[in-house]
Amino acid sequence: MKRSLSIDTYRGVGVSLVLWTHAGLPGVPGSFIAIDGFFVISGYLVTLSFLRQLDRLEGNDPRAGRWSRYARAARHFAEARVRRILLPLLATLLLTLLAGWLVLLPADLNDLADAALMSVLLSGNLHAAGGGDYFDAASNARPLLHSWSLALEEQFYLMSLALMAVFALLRRPWAFWVVTMGGLLASLTWAQAMSSDPATHSQAYYLFSTRVWEFLLGVALATLVTCGHLEGRLGRWLSGGLAYALGWAVMAASILLLTPAAPSPGLISVPAMLGVCLILLGQPRSRLLSQGMHLRPFVAAGRNVYGIYLVHLPVIVYLGYAAPPLGPWSGVAAFVLSYAVALALGALIELPFDRWRRPRFRWILLADGVLVAVILGLCAMIWQGGGVPERMPEAAQRAYLAKFLLNPERARCMEGELTTTGYSCTYGPPSDRKMVLIGDSHSDMLASPLAKAFATQGRQLVHYWSAECAPVGSAVAELGAFSARCAGLATEAHAQLARMPGVEGVIYAVLWPWYLGYGPQELPRHLVESRGAPVGSVDPATYRAGLMAQFRRTVEGLTAQGLHVYIVSPVPIHGLPLPEEAALNLWYRPEGWRANLQDLTRADYDAQGEMFRQMVGAFAGRADVTVLDSAGVLCPGERCEVWGEGSPLYYDDNHLNELGASALVQSWFK
Numbered sequence: 001m002k003r004s005l006s007i008d009t010y011r012g013v014g015v016s017l018v019l020w021t022h023a024g025l026p027g028v029p030g031s032f033i034a035i036d037g038f039f040v041i042s043g044y045l046v047t048l049s050f051l052r053q054l055d056r057l058e059g060n061d062p063r064a065g066r067w068s069r070y071a072r073a074a075r076h077f078a079e080a081r082v083r084r085i086l087l088p089l090l091a092t093l094l095l096t097l098l099a100g101w102l103v104l105l106p107a108d109l110n111d112l113a114d115a116a117l118m119s120v121l122l123s124g125n126l127h128a129a130g131g132g133d134y135f136d137a138a139s140n141a142r143p144l145l146h147s148w149s150l151a152l153e154e155q156f157y158l159m160s161l162a163l164m165a166v167f168a169l170l171r172r173p174w175a176f177w178v179v180t181m182g183g184l185l186a187s188l189t190w191a192q193a194m195s196s197d198p199a200t201h202s203q204a205y206y207l208f209s210t211r212v213w214e215f216l217l218g219v220a221l222a223t224l225v226t227c228g229h230l231e232g233r234l235g236r237w238l239s240g241g242l243a244y245a246l247g248w249a250v251m252a253a254s255i256l257l258l259t260p261a262a263p264s265p266g267l268i269s270v271p272a273m274l275g276v277c278l279i280l281l282g283q284p285r286s287r288l289l290s291q292g293m294h295l296r297p298f299v300a301a302g303r304n305v306y307g308i309y310l311v312h313l314p315v316i317v318y319l320g321y322a323a324p325p326l327g328p329w330s331g332v333a334a335f336v337l338s339y340a341v342a343l344a345l346g347a348l349i350e351l352p353f354d355r356w357r358r359p360r361f362r363w364i365l366l367a368d369g370v371l372v373a374v375i376l377g378l379c380a381m382i383w384q385g386g387g388v389p390e391r392m393p394e395a396a397q398r399a400y401l402a403k404f405l406l407n408p409e410r411a412r413c414m415e416g417e418l419t420t421t422g423y424s425c426t427y428g429p430p431s432d433r434k435m436v437l438i439g440d441s442h443s444d445m446l447a448s449p450l451a452k453a454f455a456t457q458g459r460q461l462v463h464y465w466s467a468e469c470a471p472v473g474s475a476v477a478e479l480g481a482f483s484a485r486c487a488g489l490a491t492e493a494h495a496q497l498a499r500m501p502g503v504e505g506v507i508y509a510v511l512w513p514w515y516l517g518y519g520p521q522e523l524p525r526h527l528v529e530s531r532g533a534p535v536g537s538v539d540p541a542t543y544r545a546g547l548m549a550q551f552r553r554t555v556e557g558l559t560a561q562g563l564h565v566y567i568v569s570p571v572p573i574h575g576l577p578l579p580e581e582a583a584l585n586l587w588y589r590p591e592g593w594r595a596n597l598q599d600l601t602r603a604d605y606d607a608q609g610e611m612f613r614q615m616v617g618a619f620a621g622r623a624d625v626t627v628l629d630s631a632g633v634l635c636p637g638e639r640c641e642v643w644g645e646g647s648p649l650y651y652d653d654n655h656l657n658e659l660g661a662s663a664l665v666q667s668w669f670k
Contacts, residue, residue, distance in 0.1 A: 404651070
């Protein structure tokens, strides 16, 4: 089939936008819509190729039956796809695994092996869907994340064999259109439903069922073209310069206006996909328009699109691991380097099309089989070795293992021994003397060392907690900013506390700046990423004042009952995954490339706790209320500490691990 400059141009622009976004560069929030267009193009080209192959076979052998022609066309189609797709894909998977062995931390290497296996099974989209939102920073640090779209392409190719069987074997064209348009409308309806639901929005991005409508749109367009339904005045207009320019204009508007929060791939994607259809049909007769749109760099990139797309993301991710100190130029460097490497390696895949694909098909299959065996063997080594931490020096291993120093009783407590919502449990043997700990996930890390400290005094610890929850009183639900689970946990915990005999004190431990904000003008992060209320549905000032007032009332009520209240001050929020960054610093990063793990100053920490100090200021001088200071251990000098006994004190950027939590508790309850 003769190459189309319009298609090559679109592919070149699309893959460049994808690289731009993956490199972390701004300005094109809707660049993801370009990938949607690739699916339309695939449906169009696959169908066009298949139908023309059927026509050629009918012309060469008019007496051949429908099944014979279809079988030969299907065999030719499948062989061409295998020759073009599998060998480059498998080679890229192997190279990515080998590079990952050299640079990835154990958990990430394990995930890479999982992704490689799913890619071999043509199911990379399912692995990606299980890893969270495509647009999360953590997701974009996965070297094979982009394999989701390649997996969908492969699934579409398999489906097209069945679809073309309907076209080739049935004598009634309406049956083909019922299948095609019925599938398109059903998929689009399902995509709209899933992408509009916050609970399924991220999964909708990856699934066959929500994406196949885009491929079927290309199938329908190719069928209309092949069957001559787009001839005459309408066809001339659709293939003219005005329609072509309109298609590009609609795509450009979508790229500039859509955001990752848009319910894509639902109805909001339809205008852009219709724009792609106009680009596919476009045959601009104006020399100015033709030369202006078919720019050589984009045409060249479009002709190498498969190789570029395969290679670019591993390059970007591994460059991010190395973390060269490029400052504001890091995104530009990632874009340029990934493009250069992808072009170089992509040329080996795309340009010698005729040469390396000439061998007999069985030799191609043998090479594919060898690569699959090597990939699976390497994956098995990775899984068996738990990510093979032995690749790292001992100091790096010790730093990395700090992320696994978690509360050993967490799983038991998350079963909810005492409440119907949230998490709750007791620590230590039953006792008439009790201490109650209430909080979020930060209280979870303090629970075990607190229980050990209280056990020496003959006191039992009772713990209530829930993630992303500030259970500061029984009326948390009235704030309208917390999940039903959080509100239920807060209500149950305080109701049980009121009836519990032998309680001597209550400890509240949450990441206060997350719920209060860093200052009076800053929107609390909890409202930005809330699971309990949509962003914008709660007035920040009213919410903050209500949270402070409710906590003060709770404390006053508890102290009136003769209980001592302890309030844990916030731990520092560092903004870096400390065990991982420490391990990479100790492993292979050169001196000047190492992440500064102690860049948080005491002044920065004090700024984080401004609203907390305002809240607890009402209790100053009270003998029955104690603020447990975290700064004495974690920020004793001008800069906050992250190390203790040769290991990080945190398991991420703001949660203490057992080492850090034990150090804090020892400073409070010696």
